[in-house]
Amino acid sequence: MRAVVFEEFGKPAEVREVPDPAPAEHGVVVRVEATGLCRSDWHGWMGHDADIVLPHVPGHELAGVVEAVGARVTGRRPGDRVTVPFVCACGTCPACAAGDQQVCERQTQPGFSHWGSFAQYVALDHADVNLVAIPDGMAYATAAGLGCRFATAFRAVVQQGRVAAGQWVAVHGCGGVGLSAVMIAAAAGARVVAVDISPGALELARRFGAAHCLDARTVPDTAAAVRELTGGGAHLSLDALGSPLTCAASVNSLRRRGRHVQVGLLPSADGTTAVPMARAVALELELLGSHGMAAHTYPGMLELVRSGALRPDLLVTSVIGLDAAPAALAAMADAPGAGVTVVEPWA
Ligand SMILES: NC(=O)c1ccc[n+]([C@@H]2O[C@H](COP(=O)([O-])OP(=O)(O)OC[C@H]3O[C@@H](n4cnc5c(N)ncnc54)[C@H](O)[C@@H]3O)[C@@H](O)[C@H]2O)c1
Ligand SMILES: [Zn+2]
Ligand SMILES: [Zn+2]
Numbered sequence: 403m404r405a406v407v408f409e410e411f412g413k414p415a416e417v418r419e420v421p422d423p424a425p426a427e428h429g430v431v432v433r434v435e436a437t438g439l440c441r442s443d444w445h446g447w448m449g450h451d452a453d454i455v456l457p458h459v460p461g462h463e464l465a466g467v468v469e470a471v472g473a474r475v476t477g478r479r480p481g482d483r484v485t486v487p488f489v490c491a492c493g494t495c496p497a498c499a500a501g502d503q504q505v506c507e508r509q510t511q512p513g514f515s516h517w518g519s520f521a522q523y524v525a526l527d528h529a530d531v532n533l534v535a536i537p538d539g540m541a542y543a544t545a546a547g548l549g550c551r552f553a554t555a556f557r558a559v560v561q562q563g564r565v566a567a568g569q570w571v572a573v574h575g576c577g578g579v580g581l582s583a584v585m586i587a588a589a590a591g592a593r594v595v596a597v598d599i600s601p602g603a604l605e606l607a608r609r610f611g612a613a614h615c616l617d618a619r620t621v622p623d624t625a626a627a628v629r630e631l632t633g634g635g636a637h638l639s640l641d642a643l644g645s646p647l648t649c650a651a652s653v654n655s656l657r658r659r660g661r662h663v664q665v666g667l668l669p670s671a672d673g674t675t676a677v678p679m680a681r682a683v684a685l686e687l688e689l690l691g692s693h694g695m696a697a698h699t700y701p702g703m704l705e706l707v708r709s710g711a712l713r714p715d716l717l718v719t720s721v722i723g724l725d726a727a728p729a730a731l732a733a734m735a736d737a738p739g740a741g742v743t744v745v746e747p748w749a
Pocket of ligand 2: 440441442443462463488550551
């Protein structure tokens with residue numbers, strides 16, 4: 403099969419022929435029809451993920467068709483249209499038993515713990531626990547986002563963030579995660595303040611329901627601006643980029659007893675990030691993390707997609723072939739955001 407491969411972190415990846423994957427006993431191989439370019443792929447390529455063994459094939463936000471099925475899989479057949487939460491849970495550890503597959507103790511992740519979906523085929527573990535059927539009529543390019551950023555944003559806003567109608571929600575960083583969060587929060591009846599440095603991203607945020615858009619290049623203190631616009635601060639705020647700056651801005655955007663949800667990854671040499679904890683104490687803030695979303699909680703999100711309340715199809719602004727993927731991955735270092743790019747490996 404053809405796949406995007408890198409031999410060294412941060413050095414150009416290339417498309418080459420590699421052996422086709424085979425399914426584990428509990429797993430499947432999926433023919434990849436679409437795979438989103440998520441900033442986590444960029445983090446992996448930069449060497450920020452300790453699980454990655456070189457040479458490596460990135461890609462974790464995917465949709466496609468089941469091609470081959472392991473001997474112990476009972477619920478899936480070749481030909482099934484599927485996506486998968488990028489956290490592939492084991493299904494049996496204490497976290498899984500508690501329903502928290504998104505933080506499974508024995509999770510695997512395509513594109514991180516093993517070769518991913520910037521390829522024509524990808525192997526996925528514990529298929530009966532993790533695979534999610536794609537609704538009839540949904541395009542693969544749309545369904546791919548349900549594998550990572552759309553579902554991650556849904557968990558961050560709805561499950562972890564406990565959004566409620568009439569509340570103020572601030573979203574710092576309006577790329578794939580952030581724009582999804584804007585759409586999901588607005589659909590829940592919240593009033594959204596979107597923050598980005600890209601006019602294109604902010605235009606999309608407005609289209610997806612943001613009441614206010616702040617350009618961080620011209621608004622020096624975005625947290626103060628959010629507090630001003632919301633009459634004292636947001637009830638819920640997300641760092642949907644992942645940087646010490648946006649993390650602090652998100653925490654500082656909150657009103658008393660507000661909730662910060664950290665979605666963006668924060669790589670650092672010692673694994674720590676400075677957070678305005680004095681404010682968290684004085685205002686009794688909640689600081690939460692959010693990591694993907696468990697497959698068994700997808701039906702609630704999919705029902706909102708079916709009803710038209712959520713439109714993940716509108717997030718996709720660019721579709722490219724596998725040959726263009728290495729450059730698109732490298733360009734994430736400094737390209738301004740403007741929607742979601744999807745790779746179609748068979749195009
Ligand atoms: N926790 C999880 O489960 C999970 C899942 C998916 C992605 N992520 C992480 O979430 C983050 C976002 O991923 P993505 O694919 O949406 O990224 P993206 O590159 O699509 O979006 C990032 C956005 O942030 C904007 N931005 C850059 N500098 C900014 C600043 N100073 N202030 C405000 N906005 C700024 C960019 O213009 C862009 O629109 C990444 O760190 C990714 O690794 C985490
Ligand atoms: Zn992702
Ligand atoms: Zn588990």
